[in-house]
Amino acid sequence: MTAVAAAHATVMTVEDVAEVAAGAEFVLTVRVSCPAGCDLSGIPIELMAPDDATATVPPPRLPPAGGGEEGNEGAADIAVARRIALKAPLRVGEHVWRLSCAAHKTGGWHHDAGLLRVPVRVRPHETSLAVWAIPSPVVTSRPFAIKVGAKSAAGCDLTGMPIAVRDPAGVMLAGGVLGDTPWPGTSSLYWTELTLIAPAEAGMFSWSVELAAADLALPHQGSSSRFSIAIVDPPEHRLTIKVVAQETASPVENAQVRLGAYRATTDGSGLAQLMVPKGAYDLDVWKSGYDAPTASIVIDADRTVEIAIAPMPEENPDAVWQM
């Protein structure tokens, strides 16, 4: 047999700290134990922050955190959880906190000093973008406006951050900076309105909006988001759509009419009008409780079409409410 060790070890462990966001508060949970089972819950430990200039901070002593946590690793392992509130540095990257405890005599035994490095990864705040109030359709070569907003995952003030709209080739189509007032009803969606000039050619376009978040005091990840926009030729012809009920031929009010990117709603006479360029279109009509076919129509002059819609069969649960 080897000689009995002259001193017990002091073992410090921490619960795994996931990445934390720059500047965020987080909690380090520390346990101090002796492999031979001495109760080390009263042993002071010290914490040195990543910035060595700051003074060491003794952690607060807290009562044992419930009996259930003990005994999982063996009855001898008495380890009381100590929770230490910390704040992540503003610099991104790995930062190391150092836990230490001096050699001590506890329970009649000498215990060695303990030291534990706790590396924590600090990441930049994520940002997200939203684009809204996109007009549809937009006429070729005309100016139009969209709203763009950005948000930090930590709700930071993003006033003055630059926003750019780019085409798929990376060419900047519009740029601006976020205003200083969050969008109404949100706490931290900073936004601006950007004016763009529609392309000279009609079609569907997919552009990206980008936030470059490099200049903020706190590190932020930039982000980008795509949005689509329908560009159409200038309207040349008036299309009048009359929606009637199939069996009675009476006009149907408040039916929604969609012709490609164009939308309208029927009035009390069952009529809706759209100004559209020449072309071939699918015409869809929608009205709750009715079934309407899709019609294919060609616009090469002003014209009127009548669409008859039929009530849905009764097994449709919505139909019950019409009775």
Ligand SMILES: [Zn+2]
């Ligand atoms: Zn011990």
Ligand SMILES: [Zn+2]
């Ligand atoms: Zn932030």
